[in-house]
Amino acid sequence: MNQPPKPNSFRAGPDEDGRFGIFGGRFVAETLMPLILDLEDEWKKAKSDPSFQAELEKLGAHYIGRPSPLYFAERLTAELGGAKIYFKREELNHTGSHKINNCIGQILLAKRMGKTRIIAETGAGQHGVASATVAARFGLPCVVYMGATDVERQAPNVFRMKLLGAEVKPVTAGNGTLKDAMNEALRDWVTNVDSTYYLIGTAAGPHPYPEMVRDFQSVIGQEAREQILEAEGRLPDLIVAAVGGGSNAIGIFHPFLDDDGVKMVGVEAGGKGLDGDEHCASITAGSPGVLHGNRTYLLQDGDGQIKEGHSISAGLDYPGIGPEHSWLNDVGRVEYVPIMDHEALEAFQTLTRFEGIIPALEPSHALAEVIKRAPKMRKDEIILMNLSGRGDKDIFTVGKILGMGQ
Amino acid sequence: MTARMEQRFADVAAEGRPVLVTYFMGGDPDFDTSLAIMKALPKAGADVIELGVPFSDPMADGPAIQLAGQRALRGGQTLAKTFEIARRFRAEDQRTPIVLMGYYNPIYIYGVERFLDDALDAGVDGLIVVDLPPEMDDELCIPALKKDINFVRLATPTTDDRRLPKVLENTSGFVYYVSMNGITGSALPDPAPIAGAVARIKSHTKLPVCVGFGVKTADHARVIGASADGVVVGTAIVNQIASSLTEEGRATEATVPGVEALVRGLSAGVRAARAAAAE
Numbered sequence: 165m166n167q168p169p170k171p172n173s174f175r176a177g178p179d180e181d182g183r184f185g186i187f188g189g190r191f192v193a194e195t196l197m198p199l200i201l202d203l204e205d206e207w208k209k210a211k212s213d214p215s216f217q218a219e220l221e222k223l224g225a226h227y228i229g230r231p232s233p234l235y236f237a238e239r240l241t242a243e244l245g246g247a248k249i250y251f252k253r254e255e256l257n258h259t260g261s262h263k264i265n266n267c268i269g270q271i272l273l274a275k276r277m278g279k280t281r282i283i284a285e286t287g288a289g290q291h292g293v294a295s296a297t298v299a300a301r302f303g304l305p306c307v308v309y310m311g312a313t314d315v316e317r318q319a320p321n322v323f324r325m326k327l328l329g330a331e332v333k334p335v336t337a338g339n340g341t342l343k344d345a346m347n348e349a350l351r352d353w354v355t356n357v358d359s360t361y362y363l364i365g366t367a368a369g370p371h372p373y374p375e376m377v378r379d380f381q382s383v384i385g386q387e388a389r390e391q392i393l394e395a396e397g398r399l400p401d402l403i404v405a406a407v408g409g410g411s412n413a414i415g416i417f418h419p420f421l422d423d424d425g426v427k428m429v430g431v432e433a434g435g436k437g438l439d440g441d442e443h444c445a446s447i448t449a450g451s452p453g454v455l456h457g458n459r460t461y462l463l464q465d466g467d468g469q470i471k472e473g474h475s476i477s478a479g480l481d482y483p484g485i486g487p488e489h490s491w492l493n494d495v496g497r498v499e500y501v502p503i504m505d506h507e508a509l510e511a512f513q514t515l516t517r518f519e520g521i522i523p524a525l526e527p528s529h530a531l532a533e534v535i536k537r538a539p540k541m542r543k544d545e546i547i548l549m550n551l552s553g554r555g556d557k558d559i560f561t562v563g564k565i566l567g568m569g570q
Numbered sequence: 571m572t573a574r575m576e577q578r579f580a581d582v583a584a585e586g587r588p589v590l591v592t593y594f595m596g597g598d599p600d601f602d603t604s605l606a607i608m609k610a611l612p613k614a615g616a617d618v619i620e621l622g623v624p625f626s627d628p629m630a631d632g633p634a635i636q637l638a639g640q641r642a643l644r645g646g647q648t649l650a651k652t653f654e655i656a657r658r659f660r661a662e663d664q665r666t667p668i669v670l671m672g673y674y675n676p677i678y679i680y681g682v683e684r685f686l687d688d689a690l691d692a693g694v695d696g697l698i699v700v701d702l703p704p705e706m707d708d709e710l711c712i713p714a715l716k717k718d719i720n721f722v723r724l725a726t727p728t729t730d731d732r733r734l735p736k737v738l739e740n741t742s743g744f745v746y747y748v749s750m751n752g753i754t755g756s757a758l759p760d761p762a763p764i765a766g767a768v769a770r771i772k773s774h775t776k777l778p779v780c781v782g783f784g785v786k787t788a789d790h791a792r793v794i795g796a797s798a799d800g801v802v803v804g805t806a807i808v809n810q811i812a813s814s815l816t817e818e819g820r821a822t823e824a825t826v827p828g829v830e831a832l833v834r835g836l837s838a839g840v841r842a843a844r845a846a847a848a849e
């Protein structure tokens with residue numbers, strides 16, 4: 165593939181049309197165009213409004229529990245015998261994942277725009293829970309679209325959403341996973357565009373969502389940067405994060421993109437292997453196309469029909485990826501690799517046993533890559549991994565696979 | 571090629587009635603049946619044909635058209651086969667304009683230049699691509715206009731006066747006014763504001779304005795056609811096809827005649843539209 169020229173900065177995008185190189189853009193129905201232009205305006209105003217920033221910080225500190233700790237995984241490091249492993253502990257956030265960082269930001273915008281109803285799509289249910297949570301906190305009704313398959317495999321989160329007062333609408337189209345939930349959320353949005361704010365859960369969708377979600381999630385990388393400088397007096401050699409749509413990954417990567425010595429790896433869901441169709445490795449095994457408002461790497465057939473994909477982890481079970489990641493791949497700044505279901509499962513158990521932390525299946529993919537790389541690195545090298553969520557939602561799925569009866 | 575579209579709108583206007591635009595999904599439920607449906611449409615009174623291109627993720631469509639797309643894809647429909655349907659239709663009918671309607675990704679993957687050349691070759695006159703707003707005109711709209719293929723744009727209730735000129739700027743063939751904020755297959759909203767919206771758009775453009783979304787019966791066609799230059803019927807036709815199929819989704823002897831009967835009724839509706847308006 166033709167590599168685009170290396171830019172002066174990897175942090176300058178997107179351009180004013182919402183493009184990262186050829187990726188991104190605004191591929192939406194006309195009904196939605198005026199609204200996403202309004203949203204862009206409102207977002208620009210909010211960014212430069214000190215009272216908005218102050219409210220974000222206050223809620224970050226007292227509601228989410230920020231800053232999240234940076235934790236040196238001493239036993240795991242010793243066991244692997246290579247690089248020092250640090251976790252950015254987003255799993256300790258209120259609601260159990262990084263998703264809340266974005267939700268707090270967007271609900272403040274929804275309020276500013278005078279919207280009276282929130283809709284969201286969810287895969288693992290973490291974004292659905294975070295959306296239902298902020299909707300409850302700000303007193304707005306919330307509808308969450310969730311693939312029927314995911315409703316089943318992430319049952320604990322369905323209960324949470326319902327308890328929080330959200331309406332969970334199962335989507336049976338396709339494989340009943342995240343892609344189908346997003347289609348249905350877009351249909352709702354087109355129908356209720358006047359009243360409704362669409363709270364997208366990842367760094368994808370039409371401009372300005374990829375940029376906006378990235379900015380709300382960048383708090384992860386900003387904090388981690390200060391924390392690692394304090395702990396080690398220098399930046400990490402390698403940053404690793406799991407990539408579904410790409411929000412936790414871009415959140416931890418972005419503040420480091422212009423630091424030459426910091427290598428970055430995004431981990432895609434390799435599912436049951438890249439040979440067949442049962443994976444979600446959009447960059448490693450896909451090609452550029454247009455879906456859900458943006459151009460990005462997608463799993464698709466030769467006729468431009470989108471494939472369904474598969475991952476053991478509902479949060480990674482999406483045949484696309486945020487457009488900025490597609491660009492970062494093509495310019496060679498970030499490397500993207502697949503991790504198989506069984507490798508993620510093993511990593512899940514490793515972390516549980518060695519550090520007493522039950523991770524979500526999504527960051528278990530990142531951890532599996534860390535487990536591969538750490539032993540090959542020097543002991544004075546540093547790996548920073550985004551531990552994006554906790555595994556409460558996954559214990560039943562994992563227990564079943566491991567044959568642990570009740 | 572745009573000549574065919576202009577001619578058809580002019581001829582129908584001379585008859586003092588609105589144009590009947592009919593949508594169906596190419597390849598639903600199979601290639602041969604859908605070609606037979608297409609050939610039957612003008613005979614039953616359709617003036618312009620929208621030939622649907624199936625897409626796995628039709629974000630602006632309701633359940634009826636989603637299912638039609640799935641049936642077509644299951645039946646092996648591809649963009650190349652959709653062109654083939656158009657080509658075979660065109661061999662027998664040189665006067666009815668064909669507008670391809672769908673989403674951008676299958677076109678992008680086919681390759682824009684190759685797509686436009688093959689569209690011309692197949693006798694296609696226009697395109698409606700739901701997820702390409704004016705902000706994305708460089709992708710397909712401008713290249714299509716250069717090759718003299720109409721790019722029919724959707725205007726919606728959210729398209730206010732500030733935005734309307736941008737929406738109309740590179741539109742050609744006709745303007746498709748979407749009667750509501752919503753997806754295909756919804757119920758017909760109150761017609762009064764629709765007439766107002768049509769008048770508003772017409773004050774900004776000389777192009778004909780057709781109204782779609784929610785038009786299902788001859789009576790709807792008559793009421794909407796009183797103010798619009800054309801009415802678009804899609805879901806009703808798709809539902810008619812679906813209701814004629816076997817449980818496994820295969821065509822029956824009732825499939826093509828069912829569509830014919832429905833379209834004949836709609837055609838009577840548009841023919842009564844202006845008479846009703848004059849009353």
Ligand SMILES: Cc1ncc(COP(=O)(O)O)c(C=O)c1O
Nearest residue numbers: 290408409410411412479526553
């Ligand atoms: C804990 C966790 N990590 C990662 C993801 C993947 O999303 P993203 O790539 O946007 O971070 C999810 C999605 O549900 C998640 O719940």
